[in-house]
Amino acid sequence: MTVALALTEVSFTYPEGEAPALADVTLEVPEGIFALATGPTGAGKSTLLRTANGLVPHFTGGTFAGRVRVAGRDTLAHAPRELADTVAFVPQDPAASFVLDRVEDELAYGMENLAVPPERMRRRVEEMLDLLGIEPLRDRSVRSISGGERQRVAIGAALAAGPRVLVLDEPTSQLDPQGAEDVMAALQRLVHDHGMTVLLAEHRLERVAGFVDMAIGVTDGSVEAGEPGEVLARLGGGPPVARLGRLAGWNRVPLTVREARATGMRPLGPPSARSVPALGDPLLIARGLAAGYDDGPEVLRRIDLQIRQGEVVALMGRNGAGKSTLLRCLAGSMQPTEGGVRVPARAPRPGVDVALCPQEPESILFNDTVEGEIAATLAALDSERPHPDPGEILDRLRIRALARRHPRDTSAGQRLLVATAAVAATGAPILLLDEPTRGLDPGSKDRLAAFLRDHAAGGGAVVIATHDVELAAAAATRVVMLAGGELIADGTPGQVLGDSHVFAPQMTRAFGPGWLTPEQVAAALS
Amino acid sequence: MHPGAWITWATCAGVVAFTTTNPWYLVVLVAASWFVYAAHRVEGPAARSFRVFLLFGLVTMLVRTALVFFGTIDAASVAFAALEGARLAVILVVFGTFNAVTDPFGVLRLAPRRFHEPALAAALALSIAPRTIASVRRVREAQAMRGIVVHRWRTLPALVVPVLETGMEEAMTLAESMDARGHGRGRRSRYRPQPWTSAGIATAMTAVAAAGVFVIASARGLGDLHPSTDPLEWPRVAPALVGTIIAVAIPGVFRRSGP
């Protein structure tokens, strides 16, 4: 089989880096393969991806040794722009990667640079529109389409110039389950039907593990590649089914729900009811809430919701279902058109009763150090209110080691933890988080979940808007489902997630309603 | 219509206005501009340009006239200043029309190959700007949700630093994506360039002809282009020149086609 991408003894250190980001990496990705690079944040996944088209080292600078060949071409001898017809690269945030305004023009941009003749360009653009199912978007502005559509446009724009190797950095991190499924299906079609080689980095293995032929585990700059099951087993990560396989000590670690079922092992009967914490006093009460933007249609329709002390509520639903709008109303930053929110004696005051960590956690970070960020929140508090201890917050999120680092120099997962700390420092009893799992590696996710459970157990309450069913299964005491601005389900995770096709966690899919986490199933099996 | 046609139209209509201070010609030219504007105005903030420039033109005319009061004041100098001001105002109206009828991205696509990169940078600025504005709104709200209300100079960093930092990170992503897609390889081709339609050609040609007529009339002193203000006289009109200006309104006859 021909080799699409070959790294030979590659070492690389960033210009201001101390430790090498890649250390003596040798790797071969055969042609026509769907490969996954995974590993903890900051381990070198992004760096590895960027060697494939020479962004490392041409774009970044730094010290580079060894040799990378993509479709036989040496990346040290060819700058990224010269490899544009050989290898395509899709960065993590497609919205920021668009160069032109119209979808159709964006698809053609790469070919214009390669001086492709106009007639051929026109044909290729039409092919891309069909291949990725984005024909209806051709005249739209790239700023006005949904996240999943953006990702597919970015893939089309990268592929239009005809490269045979496609590299993507966390392509599903910003998508809801359905959007992620569409993108993965499109990628699989490229591999199976068109013989492309695809290499992607991803944290959410439950979304991708079933699609890939090969896994590349990246830890501390070194790499091991092989059959996905073996690599993920050694790496200690993997989707929930893999975690179950390890917990239960199975010989073969399953990667998909189907493989987990095939083992034939399943717990007897339905799970014993989880101990439901006694319901506390209501902290936040929304009645008959309706909201909308300007002249647009209603985004929320008569929502009644009570958040009680001790609850961790997962707010779920597809993109555009009204999750963020509901959070904004609960936080008091948006005026509902009908109904209202009370806490319970008065309207909520932002930063006092309720605090919200936004969808882009970076958008509140403005200090030079992590501890400075906490101090900035404390400085804005009323002097008569009790000030939380900044050190304790950092400890509870286990980011004390980052205290003197620049918040923007940390990984995506760490940034979220820092922003959460800055928000929690308000001391507000009700914490709201909007999509906190973007780019979050499993380790950071566990820390966040533990912190949120502690916060609720300590007399507060938490509401998380999320697409991440596994986080909801692991951390939430209650799941509220929105669709079209209406509340369509409200109950324990077992009830709500067990009753859903799209939002069922892997354990539910494998073993039936009520089973949520690998730990729970493993305990029942033993 | 091809943006080149609009650039030619605006330049030539501007030249026509520049060659005369005769109020009759100027009034007809404003009417012609309005006719064109009404038929072709785009959607978006730029469409306001016509009214804004008209207003701005009137202010310019007033200022120009008011400055007379620093010198000798008599009917002749006031009239002279007012007509000079009117000429400037009409130039503004012509460009207001131009702004209200052209697609900015279309103008940028006209850049010759040598200026591909500067034009691309300007196009990026245009398409990123709405995102920046949204980012300002988002950051302000997000900071309020952690108790930091941005309202005075001292609290401004909490707003502008995240906006700038996010922008810088996006610039990095953008640059990578451009590099990976072959930006700067030298030779380029162009995807679906906008064709010159017969309407565009007619627009450009009549505008050039009108400008030519007025330049010749100006050089030969024909048509009372600059009516006497000392002594103050009623301006005369040459019907042929009025007809020429009416011809400048030709693009208003063609309907706007396509997005």
Add this chain to the structure above:
Amino acid sequence: MRPSPLRMAVLIAANLLGLLAFLWPFVLPLGGPAAHQADAPVILVGLLVLLGAVLFVELGRGGLGPKAVALIGVLGAAMVALRLPGFVAGFSAMFIVVLVAGNSFGAGFGFLLGALGTFASGLFLGGLGPWLPFQMVAVGWVGMGAGLLPRDSRTSWRVRIGALAAYGFVAGYVFGAIMNLWMWPFLAGESALSWDPAAGAATNLHHYLTYYAATSFAWDTFRAVGNAGLVIALGRPLLGSLDRASRRMRLDVREPQPAT
């Protein structure tokens, strides 16, 4: 990177030519009747377009590259956004972007950003017209000057911010004075404030200063004070961000170093 002496000479010559385009009422010995005023602005717009072309080609020789294009796009978008709210009188917040970016990324970048950001905001807001080349060059100069101030790693923050604030203050007036200049002969009519083709440069300068004081001084004071105030309030964090970005983006990287 440091430009070669020849390029430096071309750049300086182009800028002098541009200055001439603004200063023509003092410099050109037209001497003739007022009728000849008509030709001057046409020639001047042409001159300025030529200057712009020379500068863009020169500064972008060998290509601006994706990093500079992307940065100008993002910072230019900030200029467009800041021009929207219509700040009080002549004070336009977009100058703060040009000042700090010119100071952080250098004179050449400052010029390109100033000029292109102004062009983009003209396009966005529908402000295209014969004045645009003048505006572009004048804002470009503001950015260029900011890049010529002390800005290396040995300069203390106090000195760097102080110099930039003082520069922003002066630039606020100079920008206004220069932008008014090219239209002055058409606007001022015949009075003690007006351009007199027959008089010498000294008389005209005197006339112009009176005209400027009467029409624009108060207006420009907003801009000068606004520039200085914003630099003092935001200069440190903004320059910090931009300096970091310029290190992280490795704007100076051309070729990777092979490991030894």
